[in-house]
Amino acid sequence: MAARKLLVDIHTHVYLPRYASFLRSRSVVPRIFSRTNDAGKTEERLLILDDEPSAGRPIGSQYWDRDEKLKFMDKHDIDVSIVSSANPWLDFLPASTAQQLAGELNEDLENYCSTGPSVQDDTLKRLYGFGLLPLVPGVSPSTLVETVKQISALSHLKGVIIGTRGIGKGLDDDALEPVWAAIAEAGLVIFLHPHYGVDGKAWGEKDNGHVLPLALGFPFETTIATTRLILSGVFDRHPNLRLLLAHSGGALPQLSSRLASCIDHDPIVASRLSHDARYYLGKLYFDAVAYGSEELGFVSDVIGRSSAYSARPSSAKASKNVEGDKRKIGSARMLFGTDHPFFPPLSETEKWKSVVENLEAIDGVNGWAETEKEGVRGDNALKLFGLRV
């Protein structure tokens, strides 16, 4: 009999207690501070963005308490979560602090997962994790490689979550080559997640709250970082690297044919790449955190078409033919996520709207049969993270 189909959340965050304590000790962003609210009660607030209104946002035990994570999972029938530290990770720290805290937080997360519950009637645990690398200026690549080894030795950590700054020059920095090699060799999954967006001047003078940096800045940042990785040849040199993109790859799917065209028109850039830009999108993984069925179907199309673009840039035109149904093929690289505990409901409701919307989006994709939907909801994650053979 086939195993019960599991719902696996691969985009779900935590501020581990050690990290939260550290944020409380700080007087500049990122920080957690206490204030007395209108009702006369003490409450904690989180400030993580440089240009955020000074009141920050509410923060509570859902960010660090494992029981709260499990309660959230139970409420939404999520069987397994691959938990990752939330931004801004260690980005803001001096090298020595980042290095020490990475090691400690990786141990903490291993403990968070390994001492947690298992899926009922199963050997599978309910919690796995993405570790942290001390990706800050001044940290040597060999230190990063050491941390990759630490993480790969922690059996419940299945990958690393990273931002886009690398050790100061972004992810297309040649100095990171040994890090990519080590991650690929260890079989860890890289979860690429934004934090900085783009220059805030782009948002203008009107007060639109967090809408523009979150809705546009975050996806733009992921798109830029991934494109720079493609252009730097990282995926040509490390074909086994497994990169999972937050928020369904941001704007990369929609801009990938334009990207290919711009590369085609620049012979120097084109000559450095082994494939048409669209080919590389078929080597990536995308969370299904896009809130719409049309978006998910499109990302699936873009992944599924990639095999038609294996030719070098500017070579005779691609075959355009994909064997099989590209919308179904592409689904194998897409994975359900919630972004918990961000995007909380505005009122006390049974389920979180952000979660419900992402599940409805999966369910509503034209051209996905139940098999593809089950894949996106859990089977693809079990396979990608080696949780079930």
Next chain:
Amino acid sequence: MAARKLLVDIHTHVYLPRYASFLRSRSVVPRIFSRTNDAGKTEERLLILDDEPSAGRPIGSQYWDRDEKLKFMDKHDIDVSIVSSANPWLDFLPASTAQQLAGELNEDLENYCSTGPSVQDDTLKRLYGFGLLPLVPGVSPSTLVETVKQISALSHLKGVIIGTRGIGKGLDDDALEPVWAAIAEAGLVIFLHPHYGVDGKAWGEKDNGHVLPLALGFPFETTIATTRLILSGVFDRHPNLRLLLAHSGGALPQLSSRLASCIDHDPIVASRLSHDARYYLGKLYFDAVAYGSEELGFVSDVIGRSSAYSARPSSAKASKNVEGDKRKIGSARMLFGTDHPFFPPLSETEKWKSVVENLEAIDGVNGWAETEKEGVRGDNALKLFGLRV
């Protein structure tokens, strides 16, 4: 008998001779300068971006000579072009110069179109145009309204091309209200086109030529400007405004459900809008300059689904039901374009690859029958610009 189906190019640029002369008179970007090339010949070069390599790019008569435009059209079987001045328009000029030049260039473009040829066996001309507004700091809204009136009195000008800076504070500037009202009342189409991208620091230190600012920066800029327009309520206040987005709306289609979700989670922003963010995409027009069939199909889906999202943000969930086939419905707001004379072929070939790719992309969209393809290739433009009833 049905009229022969026409191919109409709505994204095709010109530097009118008066504008080119003006660029030649300048010593700072944007400018046209002469140099002696390796073969000992004098050639002209164009510099339009602040961070562009100092050699700029080749420029020649294809940018200003109407015969070259018509030759290009003939080569690609384009019957009608709606020609627009290329970026950066008048953006860099002091108010008085911008105002004077706008008036003159609008007359020039009217002349360029009206004295040109007609479509064979037809009363239709082969050239129509988008006029220019002196959108620079220090120009008064009433001056802009005057220029709108000038343009609407020039019978071959069917719209205006604008950048994203407005009169210094972007397009969500309240001061522009009378301008939107005047444009809507005149029935002109606004062609929104990028020039600035986003802060160049985002591209990192590697030399990737123009790839990142063109492939990502341009679409990001369009996405930001349009989103700010939506958030400012311009489309609620001016429901008859017709805005055509360059490059298929950049990343807006892929990020629109995320945008809706972010708005839903911000009650103050949500309370200002009459509809879910996705609704507004169905009020926009999109060029079909995306270089891929999957992209075009997706944009069509996003336009087509919009009627399901007419409810206010955060209200009970949208019906999700669209009467009819949303992929077909959406095609009615998409229009073929070439971006000529940019993206020229690298070698002397019969046809421009960028044009061929955009035509192939239209032809390859799953779910579009010949009627939808004919619409995108020309019928939608004839209708939008009132060229054929």
